[in-house]
Amino acid sequence: MGFASINVSVITLGYFLMLFVTLTSILNPIFASRICEFPAIFNLGDSNSDTGTHSAAFTALNSPNGDTYFHMPAGRFSDGRLIIDFIAKSFNLPYLSAYLNSLGASYTNGANFASAGATIRLPSPIIPASGGYSPFYLDVQYQQFMQFKDRSQIIRKQGGKFAKLMPKEDYFRKALYTFDIGHNDLGAGFFSNMSIEEVKATVPDIVNRFSIYVKNIYEVGGRSFWIHSTGPIGCLAYILTGFPSAEKDSAGCSKQHNEVARYFNYKLKEAVFKLRKDFPSAAFTYVDVYSLPLIACCGYGGKYNYSDAPRCGETITVNNTKMVVGSCDNPSVRVDWDGVHYTEAANKFVFDRISTGAFSDPPIPLNMACHRNV
Numbered sequence: 001m002g003f004a005s006i007n008v009s010v011i012t013l014g015y016f017l018m019l020f021v022t023l024t025s026i027l028n029p030i031f032a033s034r035i036c037e038f039p040a041i042f043n044l045g046d047s048n049s050d051t052g053t054h055s056a057a058f059t060a061l062n063s064p065n066g067d068t069y070f071h072m073p074a075g076r077f078s079d080g081r082l083i084i085d086f087i088a089k090s091f092n093l094p095y096l097s098a099y100l101n102s103l104g105a106s107y108t109n110g111a112n113f114a115s116a117g118a119t120i121r122l123p124s125p126i127i128p129a130s131g132g133y134s135p136f137y138l139d140v141q142y143q144q145f146m147q148f149k150d151r152s153q154i155i156r157k158q159g160g161k162f163a164k165l166m167p168k169e170d171y172f173r174k175a176l177y178t179f180d181i182g183h184n185d186l187g188a189g190f191f192s193n194m195s196i197e198e199v200k201a202t203v204p205d206i207v208n209r210f211s212i213y214v215k216n217i218y219e220v221g222g223r224s225f226w227i228h229s230t231g232p233i234g235c236l237a238y239i240l241t242g243f244p245s246a247e248k249d250s251a252g253c254s255k256q257h258n259e260v261a262r263y264f265n266y267k268l269k270e271a272v273f274k275l276r277k278d279f280p281s282a283a284f285t286y287v288d289v290y291s292l293p294l295i296a297c298c299g300y301g302g303k304y305n306y307s308d309a310p311r312c313g314e315t316i317t318v319n320n321t322k323m324v325v326g327s328c329d330n331p332s333v334r335v336d337w338d339g340v341h342y343t344e345a346a347n348k349f350v351f352d353r354i355s356t357g358a359f360s361d362p363p364i365p366l367n368m369a370c371h372r373n374v
C-alpha cells in the first residue's frame with residue numbers, strides 16, 4: 001500500500017531525464033548556476049491545488065481533512081498539504097491564500113484561484129446542483145486573476161494597512177504561474193452519458209481552451225509557467241467504484257479511463273511545445289504528474305472504501321449509530337485520501353520527484369523554471 005511500486009517505465013524515464021539534466025547543466029553553466037527567484041506564485045486549478053476557495057465560497061470542509069498537518073480543516077481536500085504547498089515552501093514563500101478567502105488572507109507573495117470541482121470548459125451542472133462542478137471554471141479564474149492584478153495595484157497605491165498584503169507590481173512578471181486542471185473535464189465526461197470514445201474526442205477542444213488562458217497570462221506579462229499533467233484517473237476509487245465493470249490493468253486501474261488521461265496528457269504536452277515555440281521569451285514547463293491508486297483512507301463502503309455519499313468528513317448512520325466518516329489510522333503510508341484526492345504523504349512524494357525536473361519537459365528543476373532554452 002506504499003508508493004514504492006510506481007510504474008517501472010516512468011522511473012526509467014525519470015533517470016534518463018535526470019542524466020539529461022546533469023549533462024545539459026554541464027554543457028550550459030549559466031543555466032546550472034542560476035536558481036530562479038520567484039517572489040510570488042499564482043495558481044489556477046481544481047481541488048488538487050485548491051487551498052481554500054471551495055471552503056470560502058461554499059461549505060467548509062470537515063475534519064479529518066487537514067488533521068495530519070494543520071490539525072484542523074484547512075480548505076484542502078487532503079489530510080495535509082498539497083503539491084502547491086510544497087512548491088511554495090520550496091521557495092520559502094508562504095502557503096497561498098485563496099483569492100476568494102475574505103478572512104485573514106495575505107496576497108503579498110501570490111494568490112490561488114484554484115477551485116475544487118473546476119473544469120477548463122464551462123461545466124454542467126454547477127454547484128450547488130447535486131454532482132455539480134465549480135462555477136469558477138478556468139475562464140472565471142482567469143477573470144478573477146485579471147481583476148486581482150488591477151485591484152491589488154490600486155490598493156497598494158492607496159497605502160494603509162491593506163497595501164502590504166498586496167504583491168508588488170513587478171511580481172506579476174517575475175512570478176511562477178502554476179496550473180493543475182483538466183481532471184474534472186475528463187471526470188465530467190465519464191459520468192455523463194458519453195462513451196469513452198466520445199470523451200476522448202472532447203480532449204483536443206479542452207486542451208485548446210487551456211492553451212488560450214496560458215497565452216492570455218503570457219500577454220499580460222507572465223513569463224514562467226509550470227503546467228501539471230493530469231494523473232491516472234482510472235486508478236482513483238471514484239472511477240473504479242463508478243465503473244465497476246471497466247477492464248483493469250495489472251495495477252488494478254481502469255485501462256480505458258487511463259488511456260483517456262494519457263491522451264489528454266499527450267495533447268497537453270503538444271500544446272505546451274507549441275506555446276514554447278510561439279513565445280520564446282517565456283519558460284513553459286510541462287510536468288508529468290504520476291502516482292498510484294489504491295483504497296481510500298477516508299471513505300465508506302465498497303471494495304475501495306469509497307462511495308458517492310457519504311464522503312470524507314460527512315456523518316452517516318450505521319446500525320442506528322451516528323458516525324463521522326473519519327481517517328484511516330496511518331494516512332502517512334497511503335496514497336488515496338478520500339477516493340478522489342491524494343494524502344499529504346502522496347503530495348509530498350509527488351512534489352519531491354517533480355521538483356527535480358525529472359518528470360518535466362524540458363527537464364528543468366522547479367527552482368529553475370524561469371529559464372528557457374535548456
Ligand SMILES: *[C@@H]1O[C@H](CO)[C@@H](O)[C@H](O)[C@H]1NC(C)=O
Pocket residue numbers: 191192193
Ligand atoms: C443518462 O441517461 C439516463 C437514461 O437516459 C438518464 O436517466 C440520466 O439522467 C442520464 N445521465 C446524464 C448525466 O445525462
Ligand SMILES: *[C@@H]1O[C@H](CO)[C@@H](O)[C@H](O)[C@H]1NC(C)=O
Pocket residue numbers: 318319
Ligand atoms: C453493523 O452491523 C452489521 C451486522 O451486525 C456488522 O456486520 C457491521 O460491522 C456493523 N457496522 C458497523 C459500522 O458497526
Ligand SMILES: *[C@@H]1O[C@H](CO)[C@@H](O)[C@H](O)[C@H]1NC(C)=O
Pocket residue numbers: 295296297298299300305324325326327328329
Ligand atoms: C476506510 O475509511 C474508514 C473511515 O471511514 C477508515 O477508518 C478505514 O481505515 C478505511 N479503510 C481502509 C481499508 O483504509
